[in-house]
Amino acid sequence: MARLSHGLLGALNLVTLLLSLPMLCAGVYFRMRAATECERALQVPVIALGCALLLLSLVGLAGACGRRPAAAPFLWAYVVAVFLLVVAVFAFTVFAFEVTNRGAGSAVSGRGYREYRLGDYSGWLQARIAEPETWRRVESCLAEARVCGQLDGAVGQGAMDFYRQHLSPVQSGCCKPPTRCGFRYVNATFWETPRSGMSPEVAGVGGDCRAWSNDQQVLCFECDACKAGMLATVKKKWKAVWVVNVALLAVLVLLYTLGCCALRSNAGSRYYNGGGA
Structure with missing residues (x-):
């Protein structure tokens, strides 16, 4: 179970790492080539998301693939960060649904x-x-x-x-x-x-x-x-974001669960090696 949770966590974070690199590069590229200030402003969230995803993936890989005693702080940091993201994405999803639930042409x-x-x-x-x-x-x-x-x-x-x-x-x-x-x-x-x-x-x-x-x-x-x-245009866009957020929330919950399983397996292996068994 320990190897499985660490392996899945490492594989998923490797995928998110590979996704964050083109996202970050595309955001920087289009921001530099944008003709107007509005177009440049649109790239800021993409760059911020790419940076956050890259950092989170690196911490997750360090926690999943590192040596067990040294990897524990990375796993703790990863689990806490993912938990905060789950709370933030859930709150934003509920908020976006509430504020866009009214209004139609x-x-x-x-x-x-x-x-x-x-x-x-x-x-x-x-x-x-x-x-x-x-x-x-x-x-x-x-x-x-x-x-x-x-x-x-x-x-x-x-x-x-x-x-x-x-x-x-x-x-x-x-x-x-x-x-x-x-x-x-x-x-x-x-x-x-x-x-x-x-x-x-x-x-x-x-x-x-x-x-x-x-x-x-x-x-x-x-x-x-x-x-x-x-506002009608914003509402339409936010409805699409709401759907994406639901999918993102499911992925974050999976990552959080795998991170918790990896932490428990680390704690169990330390207890066993210390003679607790």
């Missing part, structure tokens, strides 16, 4: 796209996206990615052709005015205010109708609908 009659309202999402996500510094960085990323520039090809389309498009949540919220504002479609990048003007009730709905601008650098980036579209 609303279907609009005669439209191929959905529209999004900020109030439909969890209060925590609303507070984070509404922070001025956070939203300033998001706006910068949207401008650098030319999210709305991808609609340039639809400039010559008629209104009905445009309405049938399946826009992304960000495009729906940030690149056009909300349907309830009653703006008249001219083309994909230009909308006219209703000739009768906006009623006070419509103009006051979240301020989105007044925030819209035909300036291509402004559009609806200051609208609550734009923030809601961004």
Whole structure:
């Protein structure tokens, strides 16, 4: 049993070590070649995860493959680190499920796209996206990615052709005015205010109708609908992360179990060699 637990622990940590090296190298490579600050920021978690996985794998290999008396501190450090990771990943998984459990796009009659309202999402996500510094960085990323520039090809389309498009949540919220504002479609990048003007009730709905601008650098980036579209995208990404976290949690529990078995076998062998048997 002792050899089996040590062998499995060493094999699994060798696999994680081999996985961490390309992850770390890819993170550094893409960070150095990133064209924008947003792209560089996306590589930071990959590099951090690669470094943590590399360090944890080395400690696990030292504990599993080293000589029994000298390997005990490495095994203890490994088991404690994996236990803390299990707790952290479990807490984050529950938290991610809770904050992304609310919010969904609303279907609009005669439209191929959905529209999004900020109030439909969890209060925590609303507070984070509404922070001025956070939203300033998001706006910068949207401008650098030319999210709305991808609609340039639809400039010559008629209104009905445009309405049938399946826009992304960000495009729906940030690149056009909300349907309830009653703006008249001219083309994909230009909308006219209703000739009768906006009623006070419509103009006051979240301020989105007044925030819209035909300036291509402004559009609806200051609208609550734009923030809601961004949260819809974040929610979709976090759902994928939630699934990955569940799989990661299962692997960490297996590693923790093997580490505990290796520690028990070490303690048993010391007891036997000391004459306790």
